[in-house]
Amino acid sequence: MPLWTAAARHSIQRLKRTIVDRQCVALTLAPDLESHGAALDGWELPHAAYEDSGDPVAPMVAAELLAGWAATTAQRDPLVRWAVRGAKLPKTRAHEVTGLSRVTIDRIVSPGAA
Incomplete structure (x- = not known):
């Protein structure tokens, strides 16, 4: 090329x-x-x-x-995953900031998720 x-x-x-x-x-x-x-x-x-x-x-x-x-x-899922896993943002705070349910946050950051 x-x-x-x-x-x-x-x-x-x-x-x-x-x-x-x-x-x-x-x-x-x-x-x-x-x-x-x-x-x-x-x-x-x-x-x-x-x-x-x-x-x-x-x-x-x-x-x-x-x-x-x-x-x-x-970009929601990768950002939530990074915030909770990488930046160590508590799931409770992620819920407060995004309005996502805890179940949704748990699904996004679960080890099997992307």
């Missing part, structure tokens, strides 16, 4: 990680629907990024937020 192909693949992977990271940031900045009502009310939208697409902004932002959420939830 030529060196430029490997470099291109590395750059693409890095860009994909950056996109997921930015989606996660967008997710954390999204308004709490319980507090703010309908989605996107009172949230300053990044209009410049979406103006040229011709599509409605709200569905595009919603799709990106869902992608960010999916990326973070896909």
Whole structure:
């Protein structure tokens, strides 16, 4: 494989990680629907990024937020496993922080789990 192909693949992977990271940031900045009502009310939208697409902004932002959420939830089990096993976070504290049931945490960190 030529060196430029490997470099291109590395750059693409890095860009994909950056996109997921930015989606996660967008997710954390999204308004709490319980507090703010309908989605996107009172949230300053990044209009410049979406103006040229011709599509409605709200569905595009919603799709990106869902992608960010999916990326973070896909990391749940490895993160819980690391926190409890590797960082020695007590299961009780993991339950308090995540809201996961103790049964779920026990299943995630059991020796047979990934």
